[in-house]
Amino acid sequence: AARTEGLRKVYGEGDASVEALRGVTLEFAVAGFTAIMGPSGSGKSTLLHCLAGLDSPTEGHVYIGDVDITTLSERQLTQLRRDKIGFVFQAYNLIPTLTASENITLPLDIAGRDVDRAWFDEVVDTTGLRDRLGHKPTELSGGQQQRVAGARALVSRPEIVFADEPTGNLDSRSSDELLTFLRAAVTDHGQTIVMVTHDARAASYADRAVFLGDGQVVDEMQAPTA
């Protein structure tokens, strides 16, 4: 479903520059659930952003399916993201002027696609947002905002979902419900999930855990247990 080859990412220039990724080669099989773990600052978000085409690598290649997305134009990249990718941002990135419901359906609305109402209801009820759909982000708790960001990435049922710490501000019940839902997206719908987390319990829902350290892959584990 996705693959990187020799991915390097450098921010800034000269002596203030930071090499966030130092040559990362990873493969993400179709209908696989991978957890990306590692210390704060080790390059997890940078890897996810490069994989989703939200940031361009300094060196190396990124493939979504068979397409090398580093060769695409901005317009083609936006099209590909809209059709194939769901992204849950670490800082949620909700639109403050839209309600929770409008934030959730935004990717579909922009793409001019219809919302599958039954699926929308399932996503909303799993994330427990039924009685907050009319609220704007500032009228929601931190964890409720995070769940809106999660719902937004799932409602279009994309081929591949990149989720950056999707349960960081959730209590264990809300967290388990979202993780079970992600697991079902893989098992029942053949979607591919790449999830950054530092929570071993969240990682136990994945098939595999990849550990980053200082911009490199330092370890890998099949069937991570909590």
Add this chain to the structure above:
Amino acid sequence: AARTEGLRKVYGEGDASVEALRGVTLEFAVAGFTAIMGPSGSGKSTLLHCLAGLDSPTEGHVYIGDVDITTLSERQLTQLRRDKIGFVFQAYNLIPTLTASENITLPLDIAGRDVDRAWFDEVVDTTGLRDRLGHKPTELSGGQQQRVAGARALVSRPEIVFADEPTGNLDSRSSDELLTFLRAAVTDHGQTIVMVTHDARAASYADRAVFLGDGQVVDEMQAPTA
């Protein structure tokens, strides 16, 4: 150190209104470390904001020391917060145009107080921010931003620290270092800590855990274990 009496908080009006706190009476003893836990949306951030005078309750009283802060003017409240309170926001609330170092010393700079350099170094080294002090928030990872928010609340060594999910985006090592530091603030410096968390491991650093459910205190536990 702090106390609430019959705290109620209602957001919004009419049928869109939300009763976030439904009568909360709690006492926080000097040099105590309390964890506030509970489901997403149960009122934890609202309680912390009312306690620190960042939001005004609909009903009830809040005391910092012997002072009923619900009777203070905006100016007196700002003065009290500056002199006695440190606050770690769930969304960090860093100033984007300032570097990490400037964000950390901002409360002291505004108050016209000197920065205790040795203490500043200790806070920075505990939070692992030494080689990111010159970076702006957008040049920091999510967990690094969270640690800057933590350092900012601790560098002025306030009487009472309110921390809202301070380890939500940290790996276990960074998390343990911050929590150990909070513990030392209580044990070595007699500071009072009130920390919202949904992580049982973080709560195990506290003397006591208070559980909120739907805007009310539903349970309390001494010496919470992970």
